[in-house]
Amino acid sequence: MNVEVTLRAFRPADLESVLKIYPAAFPEEDLVPLVEDLAGGRDAQSFVAARENRIVGHVALTMCRLEGDGRECALLGPLAVHPEFMRQGVGSQLVRTGIDAMRQRNAAAVLVLGDPAYYGRFGFRAERTILAPYPLREEWADAWQSLWISDDRLRRPEPLVVPGPWADQSLWR
Ligand SMILES: CC(C)(COP(=O)(O)OP(=O)(O)OC[C@H]1O[C@@H](n2cnc3c(N)ncnc32)[C@H](O)[C@@H]1OP(=O)(O)O)[C@@H](O)C(=O)NCCC(=O)NCCS
Structure with missing residues (x-):
């Protein structure tokens, strides 16, 4: 059953609450530095889900570019729910x-590296033409996914150019 929440843009005052959700949702992964970097920079647009003034979920979308034609795409993540x-x-x-x-x-597409059973x-x-910024593990090939907004899809493979917080190979391995 769906719980009633308010969806709104992330505000800097939400950061402390948002940072508490990640270790609870991902006990085996430390996404806090990435979430902090994204919150402190200008490349990401983030949203929170609030229930009676308590932040219960968060998602970030980072604005990236296609290397060849320069179009703007968004990288979705991290995403966490308490x-x-x-x-x-x-x-x-x-x-x-x-x-x-x-x-x-008007982003051309939204990209995500995540579970196809969820994002499908x-x-x-699965996205094969926009290439992830770093080579992915073979078993993650289908986890690299896109949702195209533009009708004008890429014809030739091009890498996604990601800004600072995502330019860390360990996030992609
Ligand atoms: C993954 C996550 C963001 C989903 O958020 P959520 O609020 O729990 O998901 P929703 O309630 O919107 O789920 C919608 C549907 O997806 C299913 N679902 C939820 N998590 C799923 C998962 N990890 N894999 C596959 N399906 C999933 C739900 O069963 C639900 O299906 P239904 O509508 O048929 O019942 C959240 O569970 C989370 O923060 N998990 C952290 C750990 C994790 O698994 N991360 C992987 C991210 S790719």
């Missing part, structure tokens, strides 16, 4: 809010 609120529709609302914002911005439900499909 464990108490998982499987209640919060993650889906955050993903849809992020996609809508990228449509309004929003229309993401």
Whole structure:
């Protein structure tokens, strides 16, 4: 059953609460430095889900470029929902809010490295033409996905050029 939350743009005052969600949602991965970097920079647009003034979910979308034709694309992630609120529709609302914002911005596509079983439900499909900025593990080939907003898809493979916080190979291995 869906829990009622308010979706809104991230504000700097949300950072402390947002940073608490990540270790709870991802006990085996330290995404805090990345989330902090994205929050402190100008490349990402982020959204939070709030329930009675408590932040229960967060998603970031980082603006990137296609190397050849220079078009703007968005990289979705990290995405996290506090464990108490998982499987209640919060993650889906955050993903849809992020996609809508990228449509309004006229981004060519939204990219994600994540579980196809989850992202497939929003229309993401394995992406082979926009290349990840670093070589991915073979078993992650189908985890690199896109949702095209533009009808004008790439004809030849081109890498995604990512800004500072994402230019760290360890995030992609
Ligand atoms: C993954 C995550 C963001 C999903 O958010 P959420 O609010 O729990 O998800 P939703 O309630 O919107 O889920 C929508 C659907 O996806 C399914 N789903 C949830 N998490 C899933 C997962 N990891 N893999 C596949 N399907 C998943 C749900 O069962 C639900 O299906 P239903 O509508 O048929 O019941 C959240 O669980 C989270 O923060 N997890 C952290 C750890 C993790 O697994 N991260 C992987 C990110 S790729």
